[in-house]
Amino acid sequence: MHPIDRSIVQPALDRFLNREVYLHLETTNGAYAAHRQESKMTVGAYIRNGRISFIRGTITGEGPYRVGLKMQDGWVYAEGLTDFDLGQEGKLLLAGHDEEGRLAVALELSMEPFEL
Amino acid sequence: MGQHILVVFPHPDDETFGCGGTLALFAKSGIPITYICGTLGQMGRNMGNPFFANRETLSKIREAELEKACKAIGIQHLIKLGLRDKTIEFEDPEPIVNRIEQILREVQPSLVLTHYPGYAVHPDHNALGELTIKAVSRLSTQDRPTIYAHAFARNCQDVIGPPDIVNDISAVADVKCAAILAHRSQSQVMFPRDNKTEVNEPTKNAYSHMLQRESFWTYRCF
Ligand SMILES: [Zn+2]
Numbered sequence: 481m482h483p484i485d486r487s488i489v490q491p492a493l494d495r496f497l498n499r500e501v502y503l504h505l506e507t508t509n510g511a512y513a514a515h516r517q518e519s520k521m522t523v524g525a526y527i528r529n530g531r532i533s534f535i536r537g538t539i540t541g542e543g544p545y546r547v548g549l550k551m552q553d554g555w556v557y558a559e560g561l562t563d564f565d566l567g568q569e570g571k572l573l574l575a576g577h578d579e580e581g582r583l584a585v586a587l588e589l590s591m592e593p594f595e596l
Numbered sequence: 597m598g599q600h601i602l603v604v605f606p607h608p609d610d611e612t613f614g615c616g617g618t619l620a621l622f623a624k625s626g627i628p629i630t631y632i633c634g635t636l637g638q639m640g641r642n643m644g645n646p647f648f649a650n651r652e653t654l655s656k657i658r659e660a661e662l663e664k665a666c667k668a669i670g671i672q673h674l675i676k677l678g679l680r681d682k683t684i685e686f687e688d689p690e691p692i693v694n695r696i697e698q699i700l701r702e703v704q705p706s707l708v709l710t711h712y713p714g715y716a717v718h719p720d721h722n723a724l725g726e727l728t729i730k731a732v733s734r735l736s737t738q739d740r741p742t743i744y745a746h747a748f749a750r751n752c753q754d755v756i757g758p759p760d761i762v763n764d765i766s767a768v769a770d771v772k773c774a775a776i777l778a779h780r781s782q783s784q785v786m787f788p789r790d791n792k793t794e795v796n797e798p799t800k801n802a803y804s805h806m807l808q809r810e811s812f813w814t815y816r817c818f
Contacts (some may be wrong), residue, residue: 481650481759504651512684514754515717522681526639565650572649575640580785588651593651596680 481575483564489564492572493537493547496589503530504588506557532556542578547587551583558587564595599627602705602741603671604696606684606720608636608662609779614746615709616669616772618767618810623670624768630673630703631761632696633662633727634724637782639681645784657781675699685723690732692700694730705741708732712813715752733817744812758810762784769807776806 508524534549549556560576570591636655643649649657711725
């Protein structure tokens with residue numbers, strides 16, 4: 481992955497506009513957050529291969545970045561994004577990493593289902 | 597019946613951090629080891645430090661790391677169950693118990709290593725430990741292997757008492773160290789690179805106890 485460059489990520493988001501696409505959306509503070517007493521709670525959520533279609537998709541912020549995808553009937557939102565990857569055909573990977581390189585948030589779009 | 601160890605854990609690296617030394621000692625004395633690994637740790641948040649994996653490449657990277665670690669420890673037979681990280685507790689238990697039972701009957705282990713249900717922190721650990729114990733309890737009493745259960749929840753000793761098996765693994769610390777380093781994507785964040793030697797040095801930090809001792813609770817199934 482590479483540090484986010486909005487001038488690359490914005491057109492990449494636009495390529496998914498108004499199409500039926502697959503979404504991976506995730507946030508986590510680590511399975512051992514409470515055990516290691518880094519936090520009171522272990523918190524995480526993910527959606528893998530949610531099918532969505534969005535009519536407007538925007539990346540904002542000065543880093544870490546935010547992305548909002550406006551759908552006909554709702555929103556997809558992620559903040560804390562730091563890095564992107566366009567290395568796989570038909571996929572845009574966005575993730576937020578902490579200072580130790582650990583993933584804290586991910587928002588990914590794909591024309592094809594993500595691998596299970 | 598000859599000795600044979602069956603190890604059942606959900607994530608690549610569980611075999612290393614929790615019991616890599618114990619397994620290395622068994623392997624050194626010529627006892628065969630079969631490892632059933634439940635998932636590929638697809639949802640781990642450690643991506644290396646500096647990170648070199650991403651959510652979509654992590655499973656392949658961890659699969660390769662797992663094979664390297666098994667080689668280091670001396671695990672000859674690896675069975676991947678193909679489950680998905682963080683989902684074991686939500687699966688229909690029956691097919692998984694059946695699969696483990698079938699492997700138990702084939703391998704006829706003298707000892708099974710798994711997580712102690714309820715005291716192993718990660719929901720996948722607790723779930724697969726429970727399924728494994730369920731599978732063992734389907735065997736007739738005389739065919740049942742001994743079970744070493746691994747527990748590390750903060751409060752666990754208050755409830756289940758002290759571990760009855762404490763292995764000194766210092767003689768194979770280098771082997772465990774090699775297995776830890778094989779799990780690069782997961783261990784780099786724990787053992788930051790020493791700039792002078794360009795190698796990770798687990799011995800010099802807070803995790804050094806992991807290279808000295810490993811503890812288990814003998815689990816009685818009814
Ligand atoms: Zn684990």
